[in-house]
Amino acid sequence: MVNVSARAMAIRLCAVGLVIWAGAAAAAGTGAPEPWQIAMQTPVTEVARDIHWFHTLLMWIITIITVFVAGLLGYCIWRFNEKTNPTPSKTSHNTTIEVLWTVVPVLILVMIAVPSFRLLRKQLIIPPADITIKTTGHSWYWEYEYAGDKDGKGGFKFDANLVEEKDLKPGQLRLLATDNDVVVPVNKIVRLQVTAADVIHAFAVPSFGIKIDAMPGRMNETWFKAEREGVYHGQCSELCGQRHAYMPITVKVVSEAAYAAWLAEAQKKFASTDAPAGASRLADAAVR
Known part of the structure; x- marks a missing residue:
């Protein structure tokens, strides 16, 4: 029983x-x-899937090494303690063991290096982009600028601030929802230009497999190609000050038709009658 x-x-x-x-x-x-x-969150880009695969590979390698070393230590404690081995060995060198513990770690590192370099190459070499978005980190919110194309689409910018808990609508997530979302079409290559206006921030969206520093006075670039429609969240991943935890990222991946409709509406909604963006940035720099 x-x-x-x-x-x-x-x-x-x-x-x-x-x-x-x-x-x-x-x-x-x-x-x-x-x-x-x-x-980790479900990957929706090729790069994110490769990151997950590489992470799993490393976990298996780490687990095997940990189990092996723990077993070896346990065997040594059992086999060579004072009670079972009263007369200790005076061996100081063993050529075979010394060769093995040099060669085997080198082979493991080479096995790790090959997919690592392949993944880095895929992340750093940006393919021809369908859309270019510049994002600027501020203390403490994100500013997005859609570059205009030859057809006159784009050419506007907007700020995205945290939606406070008291203002959340049904379906919006606490500390992750923004008042203005980034919208991109599915299966299109999006080139992200990332910088900062004040201190160091970091732009990260786990489901896309992207995380890149936003540095004042420096333009960093990354890219993604979302293969599934949906709403994907990220956050600033660099300790940037008092409200570091309150500058989320929300990206909506939609169909091409929905994106075209949003783009037409956004051009009207975010149309600026101020000075050109370049002049505005020069003025901001002068103030800083």
């Missing part, structure tokens, strides 16, 4: 574990962190 109960308890524990794991995996598709989530 005891064995049956123990087996039933083990089955229940396994079932609970599977439910938690499945729930976390399903919830990760929202483009935002979820309670009890044990894995």
Whole structure:
């Protein structure tokens, strides 16, 4: 009877574990962190998938090394303690072991380096872009500028501020929702130019596999190609001051038709009658 109960308890524990794991995996598709989530957010770009694959590879390597070293230490403690081995060995060198513990780590590092360099190359070489968006980090909000194209589409900019908890609408997430969202079309290459107006910030969207520093006086670049429509969230990932935790990023990935409609509306909504952007930036620099 005891064995049956123990087996039933083990089955229940396994079932609970599977439910938690499945729930976390399903919830990760929202483009935002979820309670009890044990894995990274579901990737929606090729680069993000490669990052997840590389992360899994490293976890397996780390786990194997940890188990091996722990087992080796346990064996040494059991085999060479004072009680079982009263006469200690005076061996000071073993050529075979010394060659192995030099060659094997080198081979492991080479195995890690090959996919690592391939991933870095994919992240750093930006393909021809369909859309270019400049984002500037301020203390403490993000400013986005859509570059105009030859057809006159784009050429506007707007600020995106945190939606305070008391102003949240149904479906908006606390500390992640913004009053103006970045909108991009699905399956299009988006080139991001990232800088800062005051201190160092960092632009990060986990589901896209992007995280890049926003440096004052420097323009950094990255890119993404979202393969699934939805709403994806990120945050500033650099400790940038008092309200560091309150400058979220919200990106809406929509169909091409929906993007064209939003673009037409945004050009009217964010149309500026002020001085040209370049003059405005020079004025801001002079004030700083």
